[in-house]
Amino acid sequence: EADIYQTPRYLVIGTGKKITLECSQTMGHDKMYWYQQDPGMELHLIHYSYGVNSTEKGDLSSESTVSRIRTEHFPLTLESARPSHTSQYLCASSVGGAEETQYFGPGTRLLVL
């Protein structure tokens, strides 16, 4: 089982609030990712990082931002939450190189009222 953690697991928050979703992995993986997933639907990549101080936007446009100051930590921030941000956010990591198997955290379910 992969050692990748996300907090909080569930979050209900009002419009306009700033939120940070936490993601940590203890596997020493260089690559980390954030996906957005609506219930029962496919995963959409919104951010990724190939190492410390490296962040890139994914295929799906997102108003969120990320940072990668430490290898094990890849937080996602929404400066001003809106109801359209309601979704599940999944964090993943991979070893890198030719091996691209990604290991996922349990996800954060976000509801913006």
Added chain:
Amino acid sequence: GESVGLHLPTLSVQEGDNSIINCAYSNSASDYFIWYKQESGKGPQFIIDIRSNMDKRQGQRVTVLLNKTVKHLSLQIAATQPGDSAVYFCAETRPKLVFGKGTKLTVNP
């Protein structure tokens, strides 16, 4: 753009039967494929992978078949159990991982 997709959004099988979940991909340059299982309220869990230089790979009760000629990937689950009920996603690496839409497998007792 090119995408990875599954043929059926839902599949219902009887406990003990074999399940086959299909996936079509469109990028012939993809060289690595993964099947994930996602149970309700959890993140996707790696099941099995296959590289493009192979056409079959077996795991415990699962087999992945790759047909590069028709760009088709399938996941076979032997003796399906209630615990196999989940949404199954195929994904291809080109080079970032791209996920298909998922098939919800329901196992009836």
